[in-house]
Every structure is written in structure tokens, then in C-alpha cells.
Amino acid sequence: MRKSRQSGETAGPATSRRARLQAAFAREEQAGLTFVLYARFLVLAILLVWAITTTRIEYAKVYAVILCAFAVLGALPLVLRHFGLSGLKVMAVFFTIDVILLTYILMVPGSMFPSTLTPQFNLQLPNFLYLCLFVVGMAISYSPMLVLWTGMVAIIAWSLGMLWIISLPDSLAFSYAQLLDPERFSAEERVTITSSRLFVSMSHWYNRVLFLALLTAVIAVAVWRSRRLLQGQIASEAARISLTRYFSPKMAERLSAGEATLEAVDRRQIAVLFVDIVGFTDISERIGAQRVIALLRSYHRRLANVVFAHKGTIDKYIGDALMANFGTPEQGPHDAGNALRCAFAMMKEMAAWNHKRAERGAEQIKIGIGLHYGVVVTGNIGSDNHLEYAVLGDTVNVASRLERLTRSLDSPLVVSDALV
Secondary structure (H helix, E strand, O other): OOOOOOOOEOHHHHHHHHHHHHHHHHHHHHHHHHHHHHHHHHHHHHHHHHHHHHOOHHHHHHHHHHHHHHHHHHHHHHHHHOOOOOOHHHHHHHHHHHHHHHHHHHHOOOOOOOOOOOHHHHOOOOOHHHHHHHHHHHHHHOOHHHHHHHHHHHHHHHHHHHHHHHHOOOOEEEOHHHHOOOOOOOHHHHHHHHOOOOEEEHHHHHHHHHHHHHHHHHHHHHHHHHHHHHHHHHHHHHHHHHHOOOOOHHHHHHHHOOOOOOOOOEEEEEEEEEEEEOOHHHHHHHHOHHHHHHHHHHHHHHHHHHHHHOOOEEEEEEOOEEEEEEOOOOOOOOHHHHHHHHHHHHHHHHHHHHHHHHHOOOOOOOEEEEEEEEEEEEEEEEEOOEEEEEEEOHHHHHHHHHHHHHHHHOOOEEEOOOOO
16 A cells, blocks of 8 residues: 655654754854854943043053953954864853953952052942843853853852952941841941941842842843744744645645644545656666756656645655645645646646757656545554654555556556546
């Protein structure tokens, strides 16, 4: 009993499709990492212009050195990529260095130029926002793991800096809950402590760590969600492209959109068409392997277009043979008529093709077509790793035998009474 494989998946093609999807997504992820680096250069250039135009020249020079250092750190991954060193792990290492260096600059007064500020007072400035901005920028990488890693490193680096400042002997480290305790501090003492350059707010530390953790989590979830959507789009597009091998573009769109389905097991009446090249074995022996493949590609492409133009479905290609049916995945009142019109159109298409081949001295191609109409069973068979959408029944066998009769009857087309 003959059967067809409509948009079915074998272990090999399925694995190949998964590999292609993973490769496509890896390319998108790599492009995101590259975009992060180039976006970094743009931000550094903007900060350099800002420093030059808003600060004194001696300070601007220091800013320029620091910004150039960050630019070099950003350029190193691009250089290492040429030596085969790339990916999330490499980027994670450099972003860790970035966070540590940035935290040091933001927390330690005098790290860029001499300053009379105390480390404690430096915490009262809005420097923390630059660290948050750095974490937010990781969203461009399109990697939730890189976002989480960067956020975690930022939290640890900032907390270690806080612990160092708190450990200084002159630090006045209190939470607001402690300061507001009337048994510990009077109102005058609270004003004196909070206005001191040595005051370190423990509450600010807790809130900033919590804020950075929540910010990291939200960005990571947003990036993860975007990745899922992109994966879905890539998979949907791959499935649609796969379906166009068997169905007309319009039907492929409906199947990929879920408006039609191949899942239901059904018994129905359809038209089945078989067509192949007469004397193909002799032709293939004469023209050589490469020309055989080129011939089959052109031949199958022309016939597939004819099938799709007449609302047919390609079941499978078997060497030079093609099996199509009219009535799956959806039946219509004109399935038999569409099949017959398709057969006539195939003969017309082959006549036009042979005319072109004759002009260049190529061998003429003769085809035989068999058509039958009858009851078949349709549905998915096989296992999860080897799934086939099958069209089963004696109708398929009869159509195949009618196609073989074209040789003995010396006719390009043999049609059953049932289809007529």
C-alpha cells in the first residue's frame, strides 16, 4: 500500500530543523552581544563630549582617560572574536571587570582626580544611577543569563564597597529605623549625624540592593520573554517554509496560523495524482549525475507550481515521480475537477518546457499521469521521532497503477471512471 508524507518529520529532518533554529537564534544572540559593544562606544563618545563641554580641562582629561579605558575593555572582546574566543562566558568576564571598575570609580573619591569628599559622602551622590544604567544596558545583549550575571556582580561589588566604607573607623553607619528611635538619638543628634560627611545610610544600602535586584529580575524576564517570542517566530517561519514544500502558499499560511490542521484522523474521498518521467532511468544514465539533479529540480519545481495553482497538495517526491492529492487537508466540491485540470496543465507545462529544451538541443521529457478518485484514510502515523502524515487506501494504489498504464497505452494521461 502506498502512502504519502505530508509535512511529516523524520528524525533526520527534525534534527536538522532544530539545528537550523538553534543556529539562527545563536546568530541573533551573537548580533545582540555585538550591538551591546557598539552601543557602548556610542555612550562613551556621548559622555566624552559631555565631559569636555561641561567640566574644566584638567578634569576633562581625566574623564577622557577613564572613558578610553572602558572603550579598550569593550574593544577586547571584538579582537578576541577573531581568534575564536567569543560567547557569553567571554562577555561575562569583561562585563565583570566593567562593573568592578565602574563601582570603584563611583564609590571611591579621588579615584579619577583629587577630591576633598569622603567615601561616606560619596555615597550620598547619585552615582548609583550609573551602575543601574549599566545593568539596564545589558538588555540589548538579548541574553537573560548575562543580565542576571551582570546584576548579581553589580550587587556584590556595590555591597563590598559599602562594607569597606562602613568598616572605616570614622564612619557613622545607621539605618533610619535606628536614627528615628527616640531612646537612642535626640532630634538634634539625628540632624547632626545625617548632615555629617561621615554618615552612611544603611537603609540606602538595603534599598539600593533591593532595587538593583528587582531591576535585574524585571529586565531578565523581559529579555527572556523577547527571546521566547523570537524563538516562536523563527520556528513558525521555519514551519511555514517547510509546509510550502507540500502545500500552496495560501494553504501553508493557514496551516501555520492554525486555521487548518493535519492532526485529525479522517476517512474521505479525494483525488490522487501520480506523475513521473517516461524512460527516466535511460536519461539519467546518459546525462550524468549533476545534470540529473538539475533536471529533477527544474522538473519538480514546474510541476509543484502547477499542483499548487490547482489547489492540490504534494504528498511526496519519489525520484522522478511526484504524488499529489486534491482534497487534503480540506475537501472541496471541485477536487476531482481540479485534479483533471491540473493533469492537463502539467502536460501543457511540459510541452512549453520541451520547446525551450529543443531550442538548446536538450533531450525531450515525456511524462505519464495517472488519476483516480476514491476513499482514503488520512492521519498522522509513526512515533514522536518519526512522524508522517499518511494518505492510505486502495485509491492510492489504483492511481499509481494507472500512471504505469500510460506506457502500455502510449498515452500521457490515464484517468479512472471514478474520477470522471
